[in-house]
Amino acid sequence: MAEQIQKRLEQLCGKPLRQAADGELYAALLRLTEERAGERRREAQGRKLYYLSAEFLVGKLLSNNLINLGLYDAVRDCLANAGKSLADLEELEPEPSLGNGGLGRLAACFLDSLAALDLPGDGIGLLYHCGLFRQRLENNCQREYPDRWLSESCWARPTDIAYPVELGGRVFQARLYRLAVTGYEGRTNCLDLFDLDTVDESILQDGISMDKTRIDRNLTLFLYPDDSDRAGRLLRLCQQYLLASAGAQLILAECEARGCTLRDLDRYAAIQINDTHPSMVIPELIRLLGQRGIPFQEAAEIVTRTCAYTNHTILAEALETWPMADLEQTAPQLAPIIRQLDGLARARTADASLAVIDGEDRVHMAHMDIHFTHSTNGVAALHTEILKTSELAGFYRLYPQRFNNKTNGITFRRWLLACNPRLAAEIERLIGPGFKKDAGELEKLLPLAEDAAALRRLGRIKAENKQALAEWLFRRQGVLTDPGAMFSIQSKRLHQYKRQQLNLLFLIHQYLELLAGHGTPVKQVYLFGAKAAPAYTLAKDIIHALAAFARVLEETPEARRWMQVVFVENYNVTAAEKMIPACDLSEQISLAGKEASGTGNMKFMLNGALTLGTMDGANVEIAERVGPENIYIFGQSAAQVLKRYASKSYCPREWYEADPNIRRAVDFLTGPEMLRHGQAESLFRLRDDLTGKDWFQTLPDFNAYLVRKRQAIADYAARPLDWQRRCLINIAKAGFFSSDRTIAEYDRDIWHLGGA
Numbered sequence: 001m002a003e004q005i006q007k008r009l010e011q012l013c014g015k016p017l018r019q020a021a022d023g024e025l026y027a028a029l030l031r032l033t034e035e036r037a038g039e040r041r042r043e044a045q046g047r048k049l050y051y052l053s054a055e056f057l058v059g060k061l062l063s064n065n066l067i068n069l070g071l072y073d074a075v076r077d078c079l080a081n082a083g084k085s086l087a088d089l090e091e092l093e094p095e096p097s098l099g100n101g102g103l104g105r106l107a108a109c110f111l112d113s114l115a116a117l118d119l120p121g122d123g124i125g126l127l128y129h130c131g132l133f134r135q136r137l138e139n140n141c142q143r144e145y146p147d148r149w150l151s152e153s154c155w156a157r158p159t160d161i162a163y164p165v166e167l168g169g170r171v172f173q174a175r176l177y178r179l180a181v182t183g184y185e186g187r188t189n190c191l192d193l194f195d196l197d198t199v200d201e202s203i204l205q206d207g208i209s210m211d212k213t214r215i216d217r218n219l220t221l222f223l224y225p226d227d228s229d230r231a232g233r234l235l236r237l238c239q240q241y242l243l244a245s246a247g248a249q250l251i252l253a254e255c256e257a258r259g260c261t262l263r264d265l266d267r268y269a270a271i272q273i274n275d276t277h278p279s280m281v282i283p284e285l286i287r288l289l290g291q292r293g294i295p296f297q298e299a300a301e302i303v304t305r306t307c308a309y310t311n312h313t314i315l316a317e318a319l320e321t322w323p324m325a326d327l328e329q330t331a332p333q334l335a336p337i338i339r340q341l342d343g344l345a346r347a348r349t350a351d352a353s354l355a356v357i358d359g360e361d362r363v364h365m366a367h368m369d370i371h372f373t374h375s376t377n378g379v380a381a382l383h384t385e386i387l388k389t390s391e392l393a394g395f396y397r398l399y400p401q402r403f404n405n406k407t408n409g410i411t412f413r414r415w416l417l418a419c420n421p422r423l424a425a426e427i428e429r430l431i432g433p434g435f436k437k438d439a440g441e442l443e444k445l446l447p448l449a450e451d452a453a454a455l456r457r458l459g460r461i462k463a464e465n466k467q468a469l470a471e472w473l474f475r476r477q478g479v480l481t482d483p484g485a486m487f488s489i490q491s492k493r494l495h496q497y498k499r500q501q502l503n504l505l506f507l508i509h510q511y512l513e514l515l516a517g518h519g520t521p522v523k524q525v526y527l528f529g530a531k532a533a534p535a536y537t538l539a540k541d542i543i544h545a546l547a548a549f550a551r552v553l554e555e556t557p558e559a560r561r562w563m564q565v566v567f568v569e570n571y572n573v574t575a576a577e578k579m580i581p582a583c584d585l586s587e588q589i590s591l592a593g594k595e596a597s598g599t600g601n602m603k604f605m606l607n608g609a610l611t612l613g614t615m616d617g618a619n620v621e622i623a624e625r626v627g628p629e630n631i632y633i634f635g636q637s638a639a640q641v642l643k644r645y646a647s648k649s650y651c652p653r654e655w656y657e658a659d660p661n662i663r664r665a666v667d668f669l670t671g672p673e674m675l676r677h678g679q680a681e682s683l684f685r686l687r688d689d690l691t692g693k694d695w696f697q698t699l700p701d702f703n704a705y706l707v708r709k710r711q712a713i714a715d716y717a718a719r720p721l722d723w724q725r726r727c728l729i730n731i732a733k734a735g736f737f738s739s740d741r742t743i744a745e746y747d748r749d750i751w752h753l754g755g756a
């Protein structure tokens with residue numbers, strides 16, 4: 001291995017290994033990895049998948065690629081011999097944060113599994129110059145800064161392939177950049193990202209604002225975290241069309257090069273539309289087929305056979321609609337096609353609520369997807385049921401055979417082997433290496449649930465991971481945490497439906513109980529990681545309240561001995577990889593029926609944490625697999641939640657007035673301790689929302705949460721070995737949540753990749 005690395009160093013800087021700087025070594029390893037990855041490329045035979053997504057949250061790539069190529073151990077040891085550390089090199093790598101959260105991370109896990117399963121499948125997306133904003137807390141408030149991740153030593157390579165894309169009557173060249181996607185003991189696929197040559201980073205102004213009117217210079221500057229103003233929305237629409245049009249041209253070019261006549265497109269390509277963000281690929285493909293002489297009706301049928309759609313949300317307000325006027329402005333060439341599609345859809349059903357264009361001339365992207373693809377899937381069993389019976393019931397009646405469920409999964413290579421090497425090595429020692437390829441083999445751990453020595457080792461590994469997290473937190477943001485404490489983590493995007501505010505109310509309650517002399521059996525460290533969309537005021541208020549409360553705790557010695565709150569700034573994939581292996585209690589407390597699936601829940605389970613959660617998303621399937629004694633479930637069911645909404649009877653003020661615990665915790669938000677560290681306007685707004693609106697029913701679940709969480713803390717303190725036993729059962733049962741299983745199901749039911 002030393003020779004291999006040395007050879008690349010010669011080419012790059014002419015220095016011997018020992019004298020090379022970390023940056024030079026990193027560049028050498030990048031080159032070595034790319035060459036090795038290149039050797040595993042294979043021409044697609046038969047049907048190839050194109051996974052179209054506005055987001056790919058891939059995370060750092062060096063370690064992951066080394067693991068997948070089977071080079072990790074050799075490289076680590078070789079560097080160590082030369083007095084270098086692979087961990088230090090990893091620190092140099094900027095994280096490509098090309099996603100908001102779960103949806104983007106899922107796309108990255110899927111690419112990993114496709115390549116590991118040796119399936120032909122590329123991702124198509126956009127090369128944002130800045131990923132999701134970098135978050136800092138200033139005066140306990142979130143501030144956003146640009147995340148410029150592109151650098152010399154970046155994995156995306158420009159190609160000489162470019163396609164013309166017409167936006168608002170002007171033609172732009174969309175250039176293709178390629179990243180290698182390595183599969184564990186598998187093939188190499190591609191992540192294809194488009195960018196405009198004309199984009200100009202120098203127009204970035206203060207913070208993350210910029211001139212939104214010059215699309216030639218700023219189209220791919222940012223991944224958009226929100227759609228709060230009109231200029232921003234139009235830019236987002238332009239991005240979507242760029243993705244759809246360049247993606248469609250790439251797919252057609254590749255298929256034609258392999259002999260496709262376009263009428264047989266579905267024998268060469270399967271296109272998966274990741275949520276509605278790439279939906280314009282449907283009319284765009286029809287337009288391009290039209291240019292090649294295929295009549296509208298036939299083109300619509302070809303596209304329907306080729307494309308499939310995944311829905312990731314139940315929140316009605318999150319379903320994308322675009323005013324036809326905006327479309328006329330950005331992609332006028334699509335407008336007549338979308339109107340024709342609306343005509344086709346209206347001919348299939350008398351129900352106007354299922355139309356593509358509504359009475360106010362707005363295009364419903366999800367409706368277009370369901371009418372003009374052959375498959376619509378939800379991302380967890382409960383989510384798919386809700387789509388069929390409520391949110392999309394009309395569509396389900398029209399196309400029952402099109403609806404199917406594909407419960408999400410995560411790649412075990414990144415979320416166990418790479419992020420938790422201690423646990424991975426222990427599992428391998430216990431049951432052999434087979435689980436890396438076949439996650440179902442984790443069940444072989446089950447008999448060890450009765451092995452006290454094995455359980456104690458599991459406890460020690462968790463303790464070491466907590467120690468490592470504590471050191472990382474200290475280096476990163478200067479906070480000291482006690483690794484001897486119980487670690488509870490809630491890390492995910494900040495949204496009211498995910499209910500970080502419920503966790504906060506519990507923490508306030510426990511704090512007040514401590515001050516009143518009611519103890520808790522073990523010290524707890526509460527870690528939060530969450531970004532709020534910059535224009536989402538209440539989400540930012542919740543961050544503010546959490547950070548302010550952390551300060552209140554710090555200055556109260558009676559409470560500080562027993563509990564600590566840490567807001568981990570700039571939560572991203574890299575932070576997740578440090579936090580998840582160190583977790584005891586995984587907080588998955590969304591309002592039942594609102595979280596489509598969740599995937600963090602799976603990562604925590606796999607790393608030996610117990611879940612405290614509602615019967616929501618994939619929590620339901622986790623509970624089913626581990627059994628009620630190995631998970632802490634609380635709160636209303638999705639059906640009860642729906643009933644409360646339907647009856648329009650929910651009045652948070654009644655709950656606030658009737659329950660002294662709730663009243664005391666809610667009032668504390670605007671009490672003198674909080675006001676010392678927080679801003680009155682923000683804290684009052686949060687309190688008023690909780691007592692006046694509370695759309696996500698925090699208060700009705702408060703007591704159930706309190707009881708279950710106390711139970712979890714008591715169990716952890718009283719029976720540590722039994723806790724580890726239950727963690728082991730969670731690990732053993734996590735195999736189902738491997739994205740290898742998810743991808744195998746997509747392939748079996750929707751894609752049918754490969755073949756002749």
Ligand code: 26Q
Pocket residue numbers: 100101102103104106224225226227236312313320379408595596597598599617
């Ligand atoms: C839309 C319009 C304008 C600007 C931004 C957006 C936008 C961007 C990102 C809308 C939605 C998203 C991301 C959604 C998402 O991450 N959904 C999550 O998907 C996961 C994978 O299926 C699920 O596990 C989560 O439950 C779901 O919330």
